[in-house]
Amino acid sequence: MVQRLKAYKFRFTPTAAQRKQLAVEFGCARFVWNRCLDVRSTAWKERQEKQNHVSLGRQVTAWKKTECPWLANATANCLTQSLIDQDKAFKNFFDKRGKYPRFKSKWNKQSVRYQLDQRHIQSTYRSGEYLKLPKLGFIKARWSRIPTGIPKMATVSKDPSGRYFVAFACEEGVEALPLTGVAVGLDLGIKDVVVASDGLKSGNPRHLKKQMRRLKFQQRRLSRMQKGSNRRRKQRQRVATIHAHIAAMRADFLHKTTTALIRRADVLALEDLNVRGMMKNHHLAGALADVGMHEFKRQIGYKADWYGRTVVTVDRFAPTSKTCSHCGRYRETMLLSVREWTCPDCRTHHDRDVNAARNILSFATAGEAGLARGGSLNWLSHRLSTPVEARTEAEKLDEAVRLERAA
């Protein structure tokens, strides 16, 4: 049994009074974040002095007594949580995991976090349908499912399209799924988000692309509206709603696909693609982001962890589509336009992507030992003499370009 941290997120409709109080909470937390970020940056630049949430918390208390008495209208704990988040953001920056923390804008997603104590939990979903939070009173969420485990924090957020959510993280045990005795290779791409070695093709719903016309139309209207006007504020919300819709559809598709794959196989083989590097090509970033390749790999990773599955990766330069998965013959030239082909040696008829997925599986599971056998050897010598451009990532990009042109 694996312990996992599972997030539960519920939508809720605040009352008018709660909306008002939340606006105060969001505003104060954002103010504290921005002002403390400034204090931190100056302290470091001018005096090489490091600040943390404790020292900054003292300053916030001082501001409450002098220049910003209105900060007292917000829940003190929310302000502290915001400073703790900032500590984490700085730690990520110093450990080279993240960028330098940035100022928060009132136009982006707003959120505050509450530390829950036993009293809150007593009055939450355990006994009824309500969650009680300081200064807000009872919140009626849409409990689409009842969380198990005990949450320590609750995060209340408002997205740019104006929806309110409350989220908990609960630690809970999860049972591994029963073994299936199946191993699959997965070829990630753009025509199909994923093709499995057993022939499954996911298709690519291209949510962003499909909504593009609608999105562009609304964005154009937004750009023509006067800054600071009420109409512009409403239009901004309209654009945000379309974005939220696209994100929700994409998430739904990815979760269903990854869960289905995790259920079907014990071992999942993937290509070790450099998705971030590929995203740097701005002509294709859109098509690639629409696929959600990075998110796909992330979901496969953590779900495998939860359910006791194994993920293996194959070298990103392995010639997965140019090798016959049946006899191992390597073909020097194979145009991307070739979707199906017949091996001249063993006469096996291949679907390009399924063949690639089969190779990913055999390369990943056999490892280097497998490569030393028979036909696979010639790609190894070939690899040393081919420029990097000729490799898998370039191929994925080519595929994206072709699809963009065709569309």
Ligand SMILES: [Zn+2]
């Ligand atoms: Zn063959």
